[in-house]
Every structure is written in structure tokens, then in C-alpha cells.
Amino acid sequence: MAVTGPTAVPGFSAAATTAGIKPSGKPDMALVVNNGPEFAAAAVFTRNRVFAAPVAVSRTAVADGQLKAVLYNSGNANACNGVPGVEDATASVEHAARNLGMDVSDVAVCSTGLIGERLPMDKVHAGIDALSGAVSDDVDAGIAAAEAILTTDTYKKTTLVQADGFAVGGMGKGVGMMAPSLATMLVCLTTDAKATPEALHAALNAASDVTFNTLDIDGSTSTNDTVIIMANGASGVTPSQEELNAAVLQACAELADLMQADAEGVTKRVTVTVTGTSTNEQAVAAARTVARDNLFKCAMFGSDPNWGRVLAAVGMADADMDADNISVAFNGHTVCERTTGTPHAREVDLSGPDIDVTIDLGTGGEGTGFVRTTDLSHSYVEINSAYST
């Protein structure tokens, strides 16, 4: 197995434990600790206006650009629990900070799981004690942490990018910034680069825009999505912004790839690319409209080169288009030109697991963008109709 994960980077430790939050008895709490010497940090959070208590607490913690540790639990989102939920998240952070000898404002917290259930705080406190006593800089400790944050994920998601004199490692779970509420996207990136919080934030924002934010599995957006990066400067290397951006981008891209492939009920990985509109923003909006269309997604599940559904979907997009001059290609085969089907369009073979859909909106404009999604399968319905009950 490749050496990857949050503790594959020098100067980071981690731990995982089974606190009993998940009914399944699987690992459900984790801790990632930055051992310094520097503690720069940045984060991006869900844009949902209904956000969970840990998002509120972590947003405050990272506001000063410094974090020394992030506490994780799976099996319970601690969302929509009102003031008591915020008190629980705060108590968790206070307990961890006390154990680790840190300030409360140096600890962030991320939760994922069912909305609207109070955290079992006795189990959480015991879990924090177990984690605090077990932190290790061994690579396996980071891998164990990556496992403890999973919910409906079917495998662990870790990464390690070796750059020029520094590294970026990390772990993730879930499906994307626009992802199911029970598959909240949580990501923890670690780097031994010397970097300011501002540089980290710039790198994380740029990378998220073209990785996590291009994932749109089902149009839903979690209350808990959180991506955190911590930098300890242990390498002594201060990369240029471009070098930092590139390494963070690669780490995010690897985790996003793993998330797309492990999305709930996925049988196809689908990339929708739009060109020929006025702006990149319009192109992404049009790609998103298609990627979210259930009829299109069902056709992908059925390996059906039903380009008519692509046109029907994109015609509702908020993007400049020449409605009589739209082209569509599936896996490089042009199936529609000037908004009309090509001969043999329905014979294109989409039976493989990866489908590329390219749509040119025909205005001659320079706008381009893409969104990655999945098919809509029986498994998706099954997983999501039988979760909380």
C-alpha cells in the first residue's frame, strides 16, 4: 500500500477510536494534530444557510488562521440541534483542547452522519480521552483516522503529493460540496510547507473550485461540508504560491476522484463539459443543469446515448446559447450537431464505467466549464430511502 494520508507528512499525528456513536460498532472518532513548529490553517465550509454546530464552531476557530488539531466524529452530524448542539460541539472542543494542552481556539471539529440527533456526549468525552492518549505520527494512525470518518463510503480516501521540498497529505470522505446530507464531504489536508494562512486559503479556494465544487452528485448540499488545511512549516521550505497551489490542487483532485468513484449507488462516472457560451460561469451553470437532471442521469445508468435528454436539460440552463446550433458528443462521438441527431447516434457504446459528455452551446463564445456527476441508479434510491429508519 502506498504511504499516504494526513500523517504521511512530517510533523502530523493522528488517532482513531470506536466511541460507540455509530450503531454498527465501527470506528467513529478521529483526531489529527499538527505538531508544529507552525500552525497556519485555512478552511472552506458548506454554503448551506442551514449549517451544523461544528461548522459554526470551526469557522470561529480558524478565523485567526491558526489550528493545532481537528476532532472528527462520524455517525452523527450534530446539525439542527439548536443551542444545545452548539454547546455539545463547544464542549467537545474544550475537552480535546484541555487534554492536548491547547487553546480552545486552536481546535476545530467536524461531524458527519444523521441530522437532528444530539451527540451522545458521554461517549464523545470518553472517545476524546482515548484519542488524546493514542495520537501517533505513524502513517497507520492517519489511515485509521481516514477510516473513522467514513459513513456510507465504501473505502478509505487518502492522498500524498510530494512537491519540491514539501509534501501535502490528507484524508477525505463523502461525495462533494454538493453532496448528500448523509455523505457530507469532510477533508483534512496536512502540509509541512511554510505558508501563511492567506496563502493556504488562496490555494484551498482555487483547488476547491475545480475539484470538490465540480462534483455534483445529486444537487443536494450538506449542512456539514468542511475542508481544512493545516501547515506546520516542518520542511523549512516556503513554496511559491504557484507551487503551493499546484500541490494542494493535486491532493484535492485525487480525493475528489476517489469521492466521485465512491458516490452513493454509482455505476457510472460522468463528466459534463460545456463550451461555446459567453462565460466560464455560464458554462459551469449549464453543465450543472445537465448533471442534475434526473432523466439524463437515469439514461446514463441505462448506458443510453439519449442526447435528446441532454438538449432538453440544457435548454433550461441560465447560459447564452444558440438553440439551433447545439452540439453534443458522448465519449468523443458526435451524436448531435446543429441541435439535430447525427446518423447512428443511438449506437454509441456507453457500457463502460466512464462517460464524457461534451456540449457546445453554439454561440462561438469562449466560456467553458465542467461538472462531474454520476448516474442515478437503483442503489441510490435504495441507500437513500432506508437510512434513518
Next chain:
Amino acid sequence: MAVTGPTAVPGFSAAATTAGIKPSGKPDMALVVNNGPEFAAAAVFTRNRVFAAPVAVSRTAVADGQLKAVLYNSGNANACNGVPGVEDATASVEHAARNLGMDVSDVAVCSTGLIGERLPMDKVHAGIDALSGAVSDDVDAGIAAAEAILTTDTYKKTTLVQADGFAVGGMGKGVGMMAPSLATMLVCLTTDAKATPEALHAALNAASDVTFNTLDIDGSTSTNDTVIIMANGASGVTPSQEELNAAVLQACAELADLMQADAEGVTKRVTVTVTGTSTNEQAVAAARTVARDNLFKCAMFGSDPNWGRVLAAVGMADADMDADNISVAFNGHTVCERTTGTPHAREVDLSGPDIDVTIDLGTGGEGTGFVRTTDLSHSYVEINSAYST
């Protein structure tokens, strides 16, 4: 069986035939004729910028506020066929007009079925000849027409509203203005009221806004959606705008109810109502965001009172809200207050076929609105992943 349908109104005739457009060998062409003495008409069409050839042709035909007949075919949408598609639609109208002794501009045409296939014009022309020779003002002729326009519908949809001195009848198929491309919504309303095209248009627009436009089965919008009303004045009665509005509204509401109940793969009829935001438009937008959320729809399929998914979805809506003061009720049982679950919220019984979801966004604003949708079931995936191939 109740006497309903387009020819249950005096002065209208209809016919249906099996032209062989559908591979199934079921009836697939219909004609509805207004026998006068007046020929006022109005229509509303899909807002999709990729619209089918018959929409283009019919939009032109009804522009002068006059129609004498509407030609229908099912099994082929005549969409995305370029200039040849428009030529086919025009040829169909010309053929029907010639047979019926009408001007070309007095005949509209509506198609529904697969996108991107040329109409088999030899069969269409033979079908028009059969229809022209068979038009009858018998109630059964209208019922037969209602059957011939169906695609994935499982039953005929007809209505008759008896108002003060006049009647509004009609037929429909499909699921709603925001409906699957293979379940295009087509509606033909007939009335013996004396009414101007402007009065008809006002009544149809007002009724559509609160009936067809409140149906949102899967967020998809057809290239072919068309609602037409024809008025022949045969009753001699000129209703007030309010009387006309009320009768048209009732006819549209009855057809919309039938469409919602027959949506593809439906096991639940779900109404999402939003209150407590600034404007009615914001309320509808918020209701639509929830109604389109696949996680919410899967929970409804599973009879799961998962209010957390309602909050996660509505938090992304473009509507004013107090994110800490959102309330949710399922079938009248409050399951969430101040964005927090109530005791026993998860015990609410949603096993019946109808589910009402009411969301108060907590601003104290007067805005209110609703959207009707369905659950997301295995049948939906099955029907829509195995259509064209």
C-alpha cells in the same frame, strides 16, 4: 363513467386513430375540432429554449388568437430534428387544414414521445386522412382522443366543468410543465363560452400558474409542453373574467391532479408548502428546491419523516429565511421547531399515499407558495433508464 373530455362540450368534435407511430400498436394520433361559431383560442408553451418543431408551428398558429383544430401525435416528439422537423410539422398542419377546409393558420399541432427521431410522414399523412374522415361530436370520440395522446401515462385524463351557462372540457397527458421529456404535458381545453382570446389567455395563464406550473416531478422540462384552450361561443353566454377564470382553473386543477397521481414511478403524492418568507415567489422557489431534492424524494419513497433533509435542502433555497427559526410539519405533525427536531419527530407515520410537508422559514414574512411533486422510486429509475434503447 362520467361524461367528460373535449367533446363533452357542445360544438367540438374529435377523432383518434392508430397510425403506427408507436411501436406498441396503440392509438397514436388524435384531432380535436372546434365547430364554431367562434374560434377564439389561447395557449401556453414550454419555457425550454430547446423547443420542438410543433411548438414553433403552434405558437405561430395561435398568435392571431384563432384556432379551429389541434392535431396530436404520440410516440414521437418531433424535437431536435432541425429544419426538416419544422417542415414535417408544417406539412402535417397543411394536410389537416386541406382535409378540413381550414386555413393553415387555424390548425395547431402537438407531438409527444422520443426526441430526435423524424416523424414517419407516410404514416402521419395516412393518419390525418383517417382522422379527418372520422371526426365526431360524440363524447366517446373525445375519450378516444384522450387515449391516443398518452405515452407512459397509465390512464386517460379528462375533465368537464359545468359553469353558469357554459362548460369547460378537456383532456391531458403527462406530468407537468416541469416534467420528464418523455412525459411531455399536453392539454387541450374546450369551452362553449363566448370569450375573447385575451380573456382566454388571462384565464389560462392564471390557472397554469397554480396548477400545471406547481407540478415539479423531477425538475426536468419538456421540449414540447403545450396547453391550448379553444372557445366556440356555442352557449351564447359571455362569462365574466372571474367566472371564466374559475371554470378554467377547476378544469386545469382536475387534470393536474390526475397528472400528479400518474407521474412516472410515483408511489407518493407530495405537496410542499412554504410560508414565513418575504414574497410568494420566494416561497415557491423554496418549495421547488425541496421538491427537487433527490434525498428528500427518496426519504418520501421510504415513508421516512427525515426532516433533516428538508432543512438541508431548504437551506440552499434563494429565499429569505431565519436559519435558526425554521419549522417543519409532516401531515400536520410538527417535526421541527426553531430548526431543531421535536420529540417523537421520527415516529410520524408517512405510510399513506399523500404527504403534506409544510415549512415555515421563520422571518414572519407574508410570502407563501407550494409545489406538488412525487417520491423518487425504483420505478422512476426503471422507466427512465430503459426508454429509448
